[in-house]
Amino acid sequence: MSSSDGGLRETLGDVTQLGSTPNSPEAADGGRPDSAESGVDGRVSVHEPDTGVDPVEANVLFADRITIRFGGLTAVDNVSFSIPPKSVVSLIGPNGAGKTTFFNVLTGLYEATEGAVYLDGKDITAVKPHKRAAMGLARTFQNIRLFGLMTAEENVMVAMHSHLKAGVMSTIIRTPGQRREEREARETARELLDYVGIGKTVGELARNLSYGDQRRLEIARAMALKPRVLLLDEPTAGMNPQESSNFNDFVYRVRDEKGISVLLIEHDMSVIMKISERITVLDRGAMIAQGTPDDIRNNQQVIEAYLGKTGTREGKRLPKPGAVAAGPSAQPTTTEQEQA
Numbered sequence: 001m002s003s004s005d006g007g008l009r010e011t012l013g014d015v016t017q018l019g020s021t022p023n024s025p026e027a028a029d030g031g032r033p034d035s036a037e038s039g040v041d042g043r044v045s046v047h048e049p050d051t052g053v054d055p056v057e058a059n060v061l062f063a064d065r066i067t068i069r070f071g072g073l074t075a076v077d078n079v080s081f082s083i084p085p086k087s088v089v090s091l092i093g094p095n096g097a098g099k100t101t102f103f104n105v106l107t108g109l110y111e112a113t114e115g116a117v118y119l120d121g122k123d124i125t126a127v128k129p130h131k132r133a134a135m136g137l138a139r140t141f142q143n144i145r146l147f148g149l150m151t152a153e154e155n156v157m158v159a160m161h162s163h164l165k166a167g168v169m170s171t172i173i174r175t176p177g178q179r180r181e182e183r184e185a186r187e188t189a190r191e192l193l194d195y196v197g198i199g200k201t202v203g204e205l206a207r208n209l210s211y212g213d214q215r216r217l218e219i220a221r222a223m224a225l226k227p228r229v230l231l232l233d234e235p236t237a238g239m240n241p242q243e244s245s246n247f248n249d250f251v252y253r254v255r256d257e258k259g260i261s262v263l264l265i266e267h268d269m270s271v272i273m274k275i276s277e278r279i280t281v282l283d284r285g286a287m288i289a290q291g292t293p294d295d296i297r298n299n300q301q302v303i304e305a306y307l308g309k310t311g312t313r314e315g316k317r318l319p320k321p322g323a324v325a326a327g328p329s330a331q332p333t334t335t336e337q338e339q340a
């Protein structure tokens with residue numbers, strides 16, 4: 001392979017040596033490529049296959065024919081997507097493919113131009129982001145968003161406010177009920193910090209944590225919402241190889257012990273190929289493939305989407321296989337949280 005492909009082909013080749021991948025969830029998933037129709041440009045026209053199973057009922061999250069336009073640009077074009085219960089699924093694609101935009105439609109940050117989103121069988125298309133979070137759709141961000149001047153424990157406790165019952169008056173006069181609730185919230189926060197592996201940072205300011213620990217803290221905070229689905233936007237960016245490898249085990253624990261479904265957007269192909277039960281590939285807003293890691297690894301259209309037919313694609317950067325080893329120089333600027 002030429003060096004101009006940024007190592008993607010080696011990455012795909014390497015991961016074929018890494019052993020078996022988890023079984024694909026057989027629930028009524030949306031639009032597998034072999035059941036989809038070929039459309040313009042040789043792309044896949046994405047509609048739910050007629051399996052006789054209602055995808056709204058069968059999946060914890062189902063996005064039905066989502067289109068989002070920004071002026072003349074169609075950032076996401078008629079994409080259906082489902083997340084089965086207790087599954088780990090991923091969304092990949094070259095830069096600008098529409099992944100983050102699609103993610104933002106799922107969480108309600110962007111309003112879809114067309115299409116609908118269902119959570120646990122309920123139409124949440126018109127539900128605001130904070131309400132979706134309270135209903136069980138929790139996310140982390142590509143750029144870490146923590147309260148830098150709060151401790152790790154306080155960051156997690158803040159996220160719990162939507163589940164706490166104490167009213168304004170009981171908070172001011174600190175009734176026994178309010179004190180008990182706060183004590184319990186603190187205990188839960190500590191448990192969550194332990195769960196994500198950063199229990200020892202409980203009293204440290206978020207901004208002083210390592211990049212990897214900040215990412216874990218974001219996940220702990222998302223888990224404080226007691227989610228049904230956890231949406232993780234580039235969770236391993238900036239993690240070292242060891243942290244990244246531990247992350248895979250962590251995601252399986254979240255799925256198996258907590259029963260939470262996980263959706264990842266991730267540039268590190270070795271993580272994606274190891275961790276995903278099913279992968280969906282977007283390119284220029286359209287879904288071009290969906291399947292198991294083996295399906296995706298061998299899909300010519302996916303390889304061309306990343307590399308171009310001639311080996312490079314003009315104007316598109318290749319995925320970032322080195323992102324995982326960004327190291328300490330990749331320390332983020334911690335910003336205030338914008339959304340619980």
Ligand SMILES: Nc1ncnc2c1ncn2[C@@H]1O[C@H](COP(=O)(O)OP(=O)(O)OP(=O)(O)O)[C@@H](O)[C@H]1O
Nearest residue numbers: 070073074075093094095096097098099100101102
């Ligand atoms: N708020 C917006 N207004 C206008 N255009 C937007 C907006 N958000 C995204 N876009 C455009 O939509 C397209 C898809 O962008 P998006 O960020 O979703 O891609 P992505 O797959 O997440 O890329 P990356 O991997 O680089 O993060 C791009 O052409 C982008 O410029």
